[in-house]
Amino acid sequence: MKLRESGMPAENYWETLLDADAILARFRLDAVAGAVAELGCGYGTFTLPLARRIIGSVQAFDIDGAMVDRTRERASSAGLKNVVAAQRDVLTQGYGLNDGSCAAGLLFNILHGESPVELLRETAKIVRPGGTIAVIHWRTDIPTPRGPSADIRPGPDQIMAWATFAGGMSLADGPFELPPYHYGLAFRRNHSASAI
Numbered sequence: 001m002k003l004r005e006s007g008m009p010a011e012n013y014w015e016t017l018l019d020a021d022a023i024l025a026r027f028r029l030d031a032v033a034g035a036v037a038e039l040g041c042g043y044g045t046f047t048l049p050l051a052r053r054i055i056g057s058v059q060a061f062d063i064d065g066a067m068v069d070r071t072r073e074r075a076s077s078a079g080l081k082n083v084v085a086a087q088r089d090v091l092t093q094g095y096g097l098n099d100g101s102c103a104a105g106l107l108f109n110i111l112h113g114e115s116p117v118e119l120l121r122e123t124a125k126i127v128r129p130g131g132t133i134a135v136i137h138w139r140t141d142i143p144t145p146r147g148p149s150a151d152i153r154p155g156p157d158q159i160m161a162w163a164t165f166a167g168g169m170s171l172a173d174g175p176f177e178l179p180p181y182h183y184g185l186a187f188r189r190n191h192s193a194s195a196i
Helices: 020-026 047-053 065-077 116-126 156-166
Strands: 035-039 058-062 083-087 102-108 127-138 169-178 182-189
Touching (some): 020 169, 047 083, 058 065, 065 083, 102 116, 127 156, 127 169
Parallel strands (some): 035 058, 102 127
Antiparallel strands (some): 169 182
16 A cells, blocks of 8 residues: 655655654654554665664564665664565555564654554454554644645544544554654553553
8 A cells, every 4th residue: 555645755855854763762762672563664764763762673674675675785784684575565465474473563753644543453362461552643723844744644633533443542642742743652562452
C-alpha cells in the first residue's frame, strides 16, 4: 500500500526538517532493550540514530525498495549491525514478526494513509505489553515546508480516536510538540490482548 502524497524529497533536504535525535530522546528510546519496529524507514533518518541507542535490533520496513536499499547502505557504511531492513506492505502482509516481540513500534509521518486504524492495530500486535507505540506527524496548526495536504493530515485528536478504535493501547504521553514542524503521541501497549 503506497501512501497518499508519500513522495520523498532529496535526502539532504529531508533530514533538515527533522531533529531525529531529539525526537527519539523525547520518546525515551535511549536504552530500549529488545527489537524496535519502524514502519516507513525512508532514507534511514530515524533508523540509524535509533540503532545507535538501543540494545536490540531495528526492524525497518518500507514499501519502496529504493528506500530499503538506501537504509541498508547507510547502516552498513555506519558499521551498524543491528539494522534489519525489509521491503514489505504491512497492510497486506503484516510485519512478519511475532506478536509481542518488539519493545516499541514507530509510526512516523505515516498515518495519513487510507488505513490508519489498521496500521495502528498491526503495530500494537507486535509490541509487547507495556511497550511503546510512538507516533509523530506534521503539525496542523502551523505552515510546514513538507507533509501531506491539510485535508488528509491528521491532528492529534484524530490519531487518539483512531488508536482507541484500533484497541490494545492507551495514551501514555502527549500530544507534545517536536520542533520545528511535528507533534508526537506516545501510546502504551495494554497488558490485555483482548482488544486486538
